[in-house]
Amino acid sequence: MPKLSTNRRNFLKLGLGGIATAAVAPHLWIPRISRAGMDIPRSRHNHMLLFNLDGGARTVPMFNGDVDAMWNPYGTQSGSPGTEWGVGAVFDNMPYQDTVAMGMAAVPPITAISHEIAVLATIDHTPGASSGVGDHQTARNWIGSGFGEGGPGIISRIYSGHKNYTEGGGGLVFPPAVIGTGQATTPLGIPHGSITPVMVPSHAEFVAQNGDDAGGQPAWARALEAGLDGYAVSSRSNRHKQVISRLANGKANVEAFRNVFLDPALKVEAEPTGSANGLTNAQLAAILGTSQLGRDTALALRFLGYGSAAVCIGDAGNAAASVGGWDTHSGEMTAYPDSAKNLARVLCGVNYALKLMPHPEGGTYWDHTIIGCVTEFGRDNVMDNGYNSGGGSDHTGGPGSRYQAYFVTGGLVTKGGKIFGRTDPSTMDLMPGEPVFGTTALYAMLFAALDIETESFWPGIAPVDVVFG
């Protein structure tokens, strides 16, 4: 695997503790920016919000609904003017009213904001391969790392490659974060060397982890602890140094971000009056809903507000499914609609909330954020009625599970409402002449928006850029 071009040791000096104020780190790599990628609005001040639908979500009925009933048994509905993608009828189409009681406008449903959402309908982990990926582990490797064999998680790569953390100059910047415990979500936080992102199981568990004192300890205790841990690191092999350094780095970050952790705004459920970036927690609850996904997304917005470049939120969907929430091998017709509706509710809330959050670089967080999703695969092995014999759907790697429909939205996306990559409505095969978008190319796009070069570890992968320009 290609090596990092940035110097790991300099990163340790600069980034650990999250204190990004030092001089410019050596930066030897000259990125090869493809012409196609030139349209991507790159900035270190941008943010990424990524939803990971654990288990392999059936994305086609939600975001590429104009296919036969076999592939979308839920039907479609009209979207807002300018919408070209098939908006699934599985979504609610009435405004969410919880905000009204707080003197705010209702949150528009997805049918009212679909023109702000672009869809990549032919996302494929292995473009050009004879078949798609149908097993969980390989798929998790792809979405975790951008490599079929797995490797450092993409959120860890963002931490190790983002200029806010490698070059400093941005003050105290909260690290990238992963929220969730799903087997498809946590791989996005697999360490990159000694670099580990913030890994939070959920908003509720985060409160318990934080305690009342956010890990506070006196300066003399920190010195003593650093002495003990320092020797534990120095007396080990390089590979063990790296492992133990993650612990030491974590402790340094606890201290650096203690004031952040003491902020009641991070207790998104327990402290309704906690406020940041122009919104109280009570308002966020009304905007995003109070589901696990809604609360976790509220915490994600708080992390973005503290400067985090990227947050990935795992969505367990319907927890009653046999393997993972969205892994609807059976009972899909009752379980799936709830998962889809809840996802839409939160997406609409994100659209609403980010537009109310002023960004330190001007405009709002909506203007500086790209929002997307990943999941292991889509679903197939269905009969004409849209389900398998158990009322669910499987994932064999055939066209129905191979070509996934991912949404991309946010103020950085200029081609909202469009769909890119068309599939045959009856077979889900790729239509002639239509593009296929690799998962890694999708990640390259997200990284480019954050102004992180990817050529050094994903050589030859041109970022997807069709949703821009």
Added chain:
Amino acid sequence: MQRAAHRVSIGVVLALCACHRDDSGHAGDDGADSGTGGTEASATAGTGDTAATEGADSGDATGDPVDVCSTIEFDNVIDQAACPDIQGIGVNPPPADGVEICRRLYIDLLGESPTDVEYEQHCKYHTADELVDDFMARPEYIRTSQRMWADLFQMNSAVTHYAYIAELDAMVGQVYAGTMTLGQFAGIAATHPGFLGRWDGNDLVAFSFRAFLGREATPAERLALEPLWHLWEERPVADPYQSNAKNVVVDTLNCVAPNEADCHSDFWGDETVLIAPPAPGDQSDPGPNILDQSTLTDQQWGTLRKPGVLIAQQAAFYESYVDRALMRYLGYDAGAALPLVRQALVDLMTQTDGNVRAVDYQILTSILYQSTNRYDETETPDDEDWDPPYLSGPLKQMDAEDWLRSAYKLAGAPKLACDHRYPEVQSGAMGFHPHTYATMPNGSPDYELRDKAQLLGGCPDRVAQFRESRTGLIAALTQATLTAELCAMAGASAPIYPFAVVDDPNDKSEEALWEAVDQVYSAALIRPVMDGATDGVDEGITLCRDDLECTPTEFAVQACRLVLKSADFIYY
């Protein structure tokens, strides 16, 4: 040539110096000694009173590594297999000293870190191999092994009938007690109701592969092999201790004509798993053609257990167990790094007809396992230049549950382990189903330990959470929060404060504070603060002495916290 070239870059295993800076520490004379290094150490490593470790002997290896190894006698099959990559290139990893090996075995086999008292009672006067014998004979070894399989099978009575889980778990216990072979176990487990009650359809193939073949089944394999499990289904059943209980049944109607092919697979040979309906034509459900698994005859079981039997015949079957055991005890993929070691253990399994204890024993008594993990290597950022992991002893992170239980024990409030079978105990009209959690006054299970361990990836629910070793900011924050609670709770009689630590609450002398931190450290780690860490401790003590708010008592409490969340304690 390649090996010879590699040899020049290897680091040197540190001569482990646990002697106190002024030789006054109580453990300097019993906790830090080691046996001799090299190949003979496998028999003598441990708590002998011989003098200091000599460090890695990376002296000249003369000639071909295979020739070098042919001159060395081994009593451990994997030491012999690993020799060309270790001694054959001139490396003789020194053994871990008595304290290091005691902690390693204690945590790996008994699931908790020993206190200094437990070290005295159970480790001090025994060789490493004697400790392996002793600990493998204990029920805790069975339990830690059962926990591993419970994770593999994702046991959870919210999904599966608790009684099925208990039976399957007990069967794992038989495997590790040596009364059932791995092949026998697979033959039963792949169609055990505790397994069948957890998954459906293609997932039964997928999770059989994970558990017994160590990899994901491909989509083609899942589709092709599912017919072997096609008869199995579940039906709700009334159970006074589990309101959501389901029984596993055989629905013989699933493959009646013309659907016989649904129970046939030609993937691993022409195999049909078919039970003819006892009452042809009867479609009722429940009815005579829906057979509860408890009513099946031996002959029917013989047919239905075909999938597990076939799995146990696959070439990867033993290899999968070996790789998992190597990862469990060494913490790295030794099967891939040292293929000859993997093969030696696969051969051993073949010879012993699938005795997992034989495999575990060979690993635990090997130089790979019993070497010290202190190691001096020139720092370089390029991991391709790093020494291979097998040149030093293993270093692993404690499981969150084990860490927490150890910390509770040191704080004077020992806790029962999570019931690895049941992340969430279910209940019915007659109350909760049987479990091993402590019970609250109101009769419900005490989940205090479970809930805290889950914050760090332990005691997972196996539906939305799975066991993991968490590090980084939030893990450190959680450890800081939990240790603050524990150390505030620990009274003067807690093991973490062996001599109540603070003799004189007004004595802030350097000597008094050093004694305090040494006592706390020794209680948890069975040796005083190591020489290499003294500068940091000195700095902390100086800062405390300059800080009016730092009292000796506060110093002791903070010492408790930082020792419990120290790298020395968490990594072993």
